[in-house]
Structures are given as C-alpha cells and as structure tokens.
Amino acid sequence: MDAVFKILVVDLDDASRSGFKTILQKIPGIKLTFETKELNKVYTVVQKDQPHIILLNLQPNVEEALKFSEKISNNFPDIKIFATARNARSDLIIRAMRAGAREFIMQPINKEELISAVKSEIRIKRYTQKARPAHGIVYSFMGVKGGVGSTTTAANMAAMLARKAKKDIILVDLNLQLGNAALYFDIKSKYSILDVIKNMEDLDLALLKESLPKHESGVRLLSPPLRIEEAEMIKAGHIEDILALLRNIFDYIVVDTHNRFDDMTLKVLDESDQILLLSCLDVPTIFNTQKCLDLFTKLGYNQDKVLLVLNRYFLNTDIDANAMEELIHYPVFQRLPLYDHKNCMDAVNRGIPFTLLSPNCKYSSRIEQLIERLKVDLSEDKNNGKTQNKRFLQKILG
Ligand SMILES: Nc1ncnc2c1ncn2[C@@H]1O[C@H](COP(=O)(O)OP(=O)(O)O)[C@@H](O)[C@H]1O
Ligand SMILES: [Mg+2]
Known part of the structure; x- marks a missing residue:
C-alpha cells in the first residue's frame, strides 16, 4: 500500500530545493511536494493538504518566513515545521524554534541528519496512532435474504452518521x-481489503486511514478485492484482524455483510457490537427471519445485540x-419506509446516498431515528486521543 506521509518543501532556491528532493525521495513511504509560491498562497495549500512536515527555507525573506512558521504552528499544531537556512547563526535558529520550528536543518545539508529527523517524525506518528485505544463501535448489517436492503441501509446509515457527527466513519463492504x-x-478505491491484509505486518494506521477513499460526506470506504476470484484469499481470521485495526482509527465501523452464515460472517457477527438484521414483511422473508433469529439465539446473542429492522x-x-412480532416472538427495532x-433509482444511479439527496424525506428521518435509537454518541469528542497521545509520547520519548 502506498504510504502517504506528506512532506511539503517550501523553498525558493532552486539548488537547495533539488538537494532536498534528491535526499528525501529515497525515504520510502513519502509523498513529496514542492512550493515556490508566495507564502500566503502556500498557506492555502497547507490548509488543504495538511502535510505532516513542512520543510521551510527561511531565506531569502527571513522575517516573512518566520511569520509564516508561527502562523502554521498556531493553526496546525500537528504539522511539524523543519526550518532550514544556509550558514545560519545561532540567533536565527533560536528565533526559528520560537516561531514553532521543531527542527533546524543546516545548509549545506547533512544527508544523514535530515533523513534521521524525518524518520523520527514518521516513527512518532506511528506511536501516536497506536496510542489511541481501540474505541470504534462496529454495526453490522445483514439481510435475511438477498435484496432486502442491507447495502442500502448500511450506506445510508453511514452517510447520515457523517452528516450528524464529526466522527471518523468507515463503511466496510x-x-x-x-x-x-x-x-x-x-x-473508486485503489486499495482493497486484500491490500490491507497483505500489508498487515508493518501497517501504519494513520497512513492506512488516509489511503482509504473518502466521500465528500466524510465516510471512508474499505472495498472488497477487485476480482471475484481474489475473495477466497480472505479468511475469517483476516477479518477479525481488520476489524480490530479499524477500531483503533474509526469511531464507527459500518459493515455490510453478505447473507450466508459462513466462517467469515460468523466471525464478523461475533465481533460486532450490534447486528442490524434486515427483513421485510412477506412470508418467505419472515420465514428466513425466524431461522436467522433461531441461530442467533443458539450463538448466545441477545435482543440488545441483534436488532430487527423492517x-x-x-x-x-x-x-x-405487530403481527410480525407476535409471529416470530421478537421485537421490531426500527421500520424503514418504502421510498x-x-x-x-436516481440516487443509486448518481451514486449519492438517498439520505444526502433527500435529507428531509420520510426515509431519511427514519434513518435518523434509527441512529437515535442506537444511542450513537454524536457529541464532539473532546478527548479525541490527542491528550492520550501526548501523555503516551511523553512517556516513550522522555
Ligand atoms: N426502503 C426502500 N425502499 C425502496 N427501495 C429500496 C429500499 N431499500 C432498498 N431498496 C432497493 O432494493 C434493492 C435491493 O437493495 P440492496 O440494499 O441492494 O439489498 P441487499 O444488500 O440486502 O441485497 C435496491 O434496488 C435498493 O435500491
Ligand atoms: Mg447488498
């Protein structure tokens, strides 16, 4: 999987810029970009791209560059500024540090020093990510047969969650x-579950998260492999690992499962905090619903875990x-109307979740109600890992 540790080099000097390029491009897992625009224009680029490191040549306009550094460090404290200058005296280094620079790279460049400073940042980023405890909640959607609306409901729930809360949400297909x-x-996704599995050993969680495609609603997506025959390479154990990993980096993990009780599905259901079992009001579907619920009872799942959605x-x-509840002796958790x-069709063909295309229609309000009934925590997460990260970093870095 491509790594996306982003370094932005802001340097007007052609020679030093190309010197940085030669050294940095050898570090694996880095996305390198260069800017030679005026600094106020570069600020907009930073806002948009949020690089992990900005390598900033303070020369030739030292005062302007220091102000830029200060502005970035005030507004984006997570971005690490590496200041650089040719033959810098100690007072410039001190001023750069006061303006928020974390490192000072002296020119002529010492290759080893630069590489080691960058690698240290990459390592810190990894630790920081790992420091966040597994906190994500897994909601799995399963139809009692094909076509009852598992994918539709999962996609719309994910979209509505993203609309209502500033949380990290992923839909796993x-x-x-x-x-x-x-x-x-x-x-479209360049990466599939298979790529994640292949790179599981040395996966950087933060980089993984950023590599997954993000819809404008905020929902990220983890897709199945491109080719049908690749599916069988994925085993139940892999899915267990993937869910554990996603719990570290996402608040809500919405899983769309298929409707066969194979090893993988059973593993997913076991790992889920809640299962939303999709059904409809016709006799064959009710029949299947009963069979699924019987199995869930045998698996020891209770009515808090398995929620029936009509x-x-x-x-x-x-x-x-009501008649259905009496027939199957199980409560209906939520009803979703026929839209x-x-x-x-319009929404599906345009690739816009219905809840985003028509947020005020009855269907959307029922999805909203579903989220309310699930008691999803939509509040801003004040302790969003940053304080824990800081504490953790202090501990490991001394
Ligand atoms: N509440 C609904 N009202 C009308 N059509 C729906 C509704 N839910 C799903 N559909 C449609 O039913 C079809 C099957 O839905 P889908 O989500 O693909 O089912 P599943 O994933 O369970 O196989 C799709 O064409 C979808 O647009
Ligand atoms: Mg489906």
Missing part, C-alpha cells in the same frame, strides 16, 4: 465477491409490524 457499496457513494415498510399489507422508486 464484506460482500467479498460482488460487493458494490462503493457505487452508492460513487467513489425495510420497505408500508401499512396496507395483511401483516404489520419513492424513481428518486431511489
């Missing part, structure tokens, strides 16, 4: 052979939710 959740968001619900049928077919 575990229809490993024919999964198409990405199409609901019209996003999709495409409308009132004028012979069987309503307008044309609008639905």
Whole structure:
C-alpha cells in the first residue's frame, strides 16, 4: 500500500530545493511536494493538504518566513515545521524554534541528519496512532435474504452518521465477491481489503486511514478485492484482524455483510457490537427471519445485540409490524419506509446516498431515528486521543 506521509518543501532556491528532493525521495513511504509560491498562497495549500512536515527555507525573506512558521504552528499544531537556512547563526535558529520550528536543518545539508529527523517524525506518528485505544463501535448489517436492503441501509446509515457527527466513519463492504457499496457513494478505491491484509505486518494506521477513499460526506470506504476470484484469499481470521485495526482509527465501523452464515460472517457477527438484521414483511422473508433469529439465539446473542429492522415498510399489507412480532416472538427495532422508486433509482444511479439527496424525506428521518435509537454518541469528542497521545509520547520519548 502506498504510504502517504506528506512532506511539503517550501523553498525558493532552486539548488537547495533539488538537494532536498534528491535526499528525501529515497525515504520510502513519502509523498513529496514542492512550493515556490508566495507564502500566503502556500498557506492555502497547507490548509488543504495538511502535510505532516513542512520543510521551510527561511531565506531569502527571513522575517516573512518566520511569520509564516508561527502562523502554521498556531493553526496546525500537528504539522511539524523543519526550518532550514544556509550558514545560519545561532540567533536565527533560536528565533526559528520560537516561531514553532521543531527542527533546524543546516545548509549545506547533512544527508544523514535530515533523513534521521524525518524518520523520527514518521516513527512518532506511528506511536501516536497506536496510542489511541481501540474505541470504534462496529454495526453490522445483514439481510435475511438477498435484496432486502442491507447495502442500502448500511450506506445510508453511514452517510447520515457523517452528516450528524464529526466522527471518523468507515463503511466496510464484506460482500467479498460482488460487493458494490462503493457505487452508492460513487467513489473508486485503489486499495482493497486484500491490500490491507497483505500489508498487515508493518501497517501504519494513520497512513492506512488516509489511503482509504473518502466521500465528500466524510465516510471512508474499505472495498472488497477487485476480482471475484481474489475473495477466497480472505479468511475469517483476516477479518477479525481488520476489524480490530479499524477500531483503533474509526469511531464507527459500518459493515455490510453478505447473507450466508459462513466462517467469515460468523466471525464478523461475533465481533460486532450490534447486528442490524434486515427483513421485510412477506412470508418467505419472515420465514428466513425466524431461522436467522433461531441461530442467533443458539450463538448466545441477545435482543440488545441483534436488532430487527423492517425495510420497505408500508401499512396496507395483511401483516404489520405487530403481527410480525407476535409471529416470530421478537421485537421490531426500527421500520424503514418504502421510498419513492424513481428518486431511489436516481440516487443509486448518481451514486449519492438517498439520505444526502433527500435529507428531509420520510426515509431519511427514519434513518435518523434509527441512529437515535442506537444511542450513537454524536457529541464532539473532546478527548479525541490527542491528550492520550501526548501523555503516551511523553512517556516513550522522555
Ligand atoms: N426502503 C426502500 N425502499 C425502496 N427501495 C429500496 C429500499 N431499500 C432498498 N431498496 C432497493 O432494493 C434493492 C435491493 O437493495 P440492496 O440494499 O441492494 O439489498 P441487499 O444488500 O440486502 O441485497 C435496491 O434496488 C435498493 O435500491
Ligand atoms: Mg447488498
């Protein structure tokens, strides 16, 4: 998997810029960009790209560069500024440090020193990420048969979660052979679950997170392998590892499973905090619902873990939710209405989750209600890992 540790070199001097390029491009896992624009324009680039390191040549306009450094360190404390200058005297180094620089790279450049400073930042970033305790909650969606709306509901729930809360949300498509959740968001992914598995040993969690495609709603996506035949390379144990890993970097992990009780699905269901079992109000589907619930009982899952969701619900049928509850002796957790077919097709074909295309329609408000009933914590996470990270860093770095 491509690493995306981003370094932005801000340097007007052609010779020193190319010197940095020659050295830095040899460090694996780095995305290197260069800027020679005016510093106020560079600020906009920084805002957008949020590099991990800015290598800033203080010369020729030292005062302006120091102000720039101060502004960046005030507004983006996580970005590490490496100041650099030719034949710098100690007073400039001190001023640079006061303006927020974390390192001072003296020119002519000492190659080893630069590489070691950058690698140290990459290591810190790894530790920082690992310092965050596993906190993510896994919601798995499963249909009692194909076509009941598992993917639709999972995609819309993820989109609505992102709309309502500033949280890290990922939709994991575990229809490993024919999964198409990405199409609901019209996003393409270069990486699949298989890439994550292949790189599991030395995976940098922060880099993984940034490598996964992000929809404009904020939802990230982990897709199945590109080719159908690759699906069988993925085993239940892999999925267990992936979910454990995602719990470290995401607040909510929405999983769309397939509707077969194989090893992998059982593992996912076991690992899930809650299972949303999708069903509909017709006799064959009710029959399957009963069978699934019987198995869940045998697996020891209780009614807090398995939540029954009736999709495409409308009132004028012979069987309503109450009748179904009596039939199967299980409470219905949520009903989701049948939505307008044309609008639905429009949303699906355009790759826009329905809840984003029509946030005020009845369907969307029911998805919102589902989130409320799940008691999802939508509050701003004040202790979002940063304080813990700081404490952890202090501990390991002394
Ligand atoms: N509440 C709903 N109202 C109308 N159509 C729906 C609803 N939920 C899902 N659908 C449609 O039903 C079809 C199957 O849904 P999908 O989510 O792919 O099912 P599954 O993932 O369970 O196989 C899709 O065409 C989808 O747009
Ligand atoms: Mg599906």
